[in-house]
Amino acid sequence: MTHNIQQLKKLYKTKGIEITGVTKLVGGNPKIAAVLVANGIEILADSRIENIKKMIKSGIKAQYLLLRTPSLSQVEEVVTYADISLNSELKILKELSKYALIHQTIHKVILMVELGDLREGIMPVDIDNTVKEVLELKGIDFIGIGSNLACYGGVNPDVNKMNELSSIAIHLENKFKIRLTIVSGGNSANYNWFKSSKNTGRINNLRIGESMFLGREALCRKVIPNLFTDAFTLVVEIIETKIKPSKPYGKIYQNANGKIRKIKDKGVMNRGILAIGRQDVAISGIIPKQNISILGASSDHIMIDNTKSNLNVADTVEFSLNYKALLRVLNSSYITKNIIY
Template structure:
């Protein structure tokens, strides 16, 4: 049954070793982010095989799936109050920006006889999570240090995910300096200074990450072999870890341009079409709930993706040399969001290749 996502674990392992080697050379440890593939333990196990000792996810439910792996587990999104008990059970550490939540984590950890590690987030311009007021962050750090059920593990920043503010030397220097200040106020050095995600790699390789920043939370670079600042592929990496196969259910010559009055889509936009004349078009049993059109590329370079509805993928196969037939499959190379949707969809089977 199709559609199927094929996961090339050998190529993933190559990516992990290549990217972590780049980071180790700069004295930076990696937290491997598992949210793209829904915390699938078979894929996360490849992270651990590649030498990654910290795993991060934005869902506690995904961290539950990772409990059998020998790695420190991080929740990389500020915790919800309603999930604090599960957080303490399944995560070793979490990124936080609210004192009330930290207090709740402290209470839950004490009740379970545990100590939970806390990383305080600072906002350096992306206006997502984190403290803007540095004095407030220092005050929360001091109060966290006094709690018995939590351990102040470090500080971190996130950039490029909401406002797409880029990581730069000035921001990394500010993060490192803030870490020193917090350390001075609490009387000890922080263990973790987390400088962001795959968008910081380009800056790191150019020597722009300040000494003292010792961690990056990486997902896209490990899985797809590219950094996010310029979307360039990293040396020694592969881009073909995830391949989606979908089955052709209709194959007919049709006009390039529809006829009739054009309405709007579900987002209120009117579609536009390029007139290429009569073309051979394939419809595959795959839709937007299963993958992302914008971050998918046909393996057959002569195929054009025309678009998709919720459960139909429309392709122009006129120029292909393959001579496709109904019932045959077409392969798509998946990017970040396409992989995320495929692993979220229960209609897409997952097959693992060693």
């Protein structure tokens, strides 16, 4: 992980881009957050204020950015614990101003601009009016703009999108006679744009999580050269092994996942059960390192074909994980996180 952080910082710095370290994937784990800070990450970003509070209370010294637009019910906590927040709603911004004045502090905000992915963001046609109102809010320091792509709609943060964001930044600076200190172009999905662009314009920040932790860009999930992809391994214990039929027998209705499964009869097989299930991990996102195959899963169990490996009860199966699976695993309270230095 340390190697990945250092390599990414060095890479993006070649074109004047700073990295904000995203900790939501690791559930704001303070030990992992400490590794980011120790390797020069100055801003830690998380979508949950609870994770930010956890890192602060563990003594992690950094600037904290709330990634998700604040909930109205959490505005006071956001002002108290987060130095910066991403925003797209004036109603929320006015409440942030109110509580910043109550707590006699200055809260920094980045306005998110909608560039087509259709998650959070102010429509470009509305950005001028929004900025005008934000600049009048007391207790609020408008420090930048940002965009989010490739998360909901899968829209590519390509040169056209980044040029559009740069143009909006320049327009706002000229119109309102301000200087935006942060123009945040996106996330780990911006790697291909970065590599292919000679001129990154006004983009000077990316919010990086997946590339640091999994060594991949987030657009096509290709490995980034010279990065480790195996920083995390899921280790699961076997709780049953039996010779059983391969096809369920009896009258078939919906299973625990609400599906009526059609399972091919492959005769009897050595079946195993793992002590983990859908509430802990995204089953489609784990790849076994041993010679077993996943047959299916319920909320607390994964069933495997153990015929080739012939593993026994109390043996363990190791898995590599993609982003979706790792997010679920690291935020499950039922899974022990064993951090190796």
